[in-house]
Amino acid sequence: MTYHVDALILRTRNVGEADELITLFTREKGKQTIRAKGIRKIKSKLRGNLEPVSHVRLGLAKGRSFDVVTEAKMTDRFSTIKAQPRLYGLAAKAIELTDVLTFEHEKDRAIYELLLYTLKALTRSSVPSSAVVLPPPPAYSESDTRLILAAFEIQLLKLLGYDPHLRRCVVCNQEVTPRASLLFDERSGGIVGSECRSHATSEITLTTAKFVNLSSERPAVAWGARITPMPAVEEVERVVNALRRRFTEKGNMKSERYLDSLT
Numbered sequence: 001m002t003y004h005v006d007a008l009i010l011r012t013r014n015v016g017e018a019d020e021l022i023t024l025f026t027r028e029k030g031k032q033t034i035r036a037k038g039i040r041k042i043k044s045k046l047r048g049n050l051e052p053v054s055h056v057r058l059g060l061a062k063g064r065s066f067d068v069v070t071e072a073k074m075t076d077r078f079s080t081i082k083a084q085p086r087l088y089g090l091a092a093k094a095i096e097l098t099d100v101l102t103f104e105h106e107k108d109r110a111i112y113e114l115l116l117y118t119l120k121a122l123t124r125s126s127v128p129s130s131a132v133v134l135p136p137p138p139a140y141s142e143s144d145t146r147l148i149l150a151a152f153e154i155q156l157l158k159l160l161g162y163d164p165h166l167r168r169c170v171v172c173n174q175e176v177t178p179r180a181s182l183l184f185d186e187r188s189g190g191i192v193g194s195e196c197r198s199h200a201t202s203e204i205t206l207t208t209a210k211f212v213n214l215s216s217e218r219p220a221v222a223w224g225a226r227i228t229p230m231p232a233v234e235e236v237e238r239v240v241n242a243l244r245r246r247f248t249e250k251g252n253m254k255s256e257r258y259l260d261s262l263t
């Protein structure tokens with residue numbers, strides 16, 4: 001029995017003489033690992049078509065432990081992303097987060113759409129060479145692309161059933177009345193009211209809190225409207241890292257070490 005899926009490739013690893021096990025996030029079935037037979041042979045038609053950070057349409061045949069690729073058609077190779085180390089690092093982070101925080105065979109169309117949308121959004125950050133005679137697409141700065149990733153992570157947490165809002169005190173759950181800034185407790189990954197402040201907290205701006213709250217409320221496709229003023233990206237990333245640790249206990253990502261190595 002064969003079937004087709006639209007998939008984003010998360011990761012690959014070599015098995016056997018010339019095969020690969022490929023982990024996908026599919027529109028139809030959520031995360032799924034499949035086998036590509038003979039893909040490492042020079043004459044394999046699949047070669048080069050099933051690399052991480054690619055959007056593909058696959059034909060699959062039911063297999064005993066893993067379903068097997070029978071055909072692969074490239075939808076988008078995301079060449080713009082792959083040509084730029086920093087963009088590639090951000091895309092790799094979106095992919096790694098999706099991989100680490102989801103389980104196989106849990107269909108989730110919204111996560112698929114979110115990841116696809118985010119990869120597409122990142123590609124707007126540079127002008128393709130074919131566009132020399134055309135007006136350039138709206139370009140994103142480096143901090144814009146990092147904010148896109150932060151918004152992705154907040155939305156992913158939300159879709160996974162967590163509540164990454166910065167509205168209520170993480171200690172007593174009372175709504176915090178916003179003043180000029182908010183107290184953020186990095187250890188517990190949330191804001192605290194002044195009456196619950198017990199140990200070292202740092203201040204974060206209302207702009208950062210607004211960014212986090214908006215990003216968790218809006219469906220991915222609606223994000224893209226600029227928030228004015230834009231928050232400081234370092235502060236947003238610090239908050240998002242703390243939120244991830246609070247809900248998932250996942251610390252540093254491999255892709256974050258790669259991104260750090262670029263600076």
Ligand SMILES: [Zn+2]
Nearest residue numbers: 169172193196
């Ligand atoms: Zn409190």
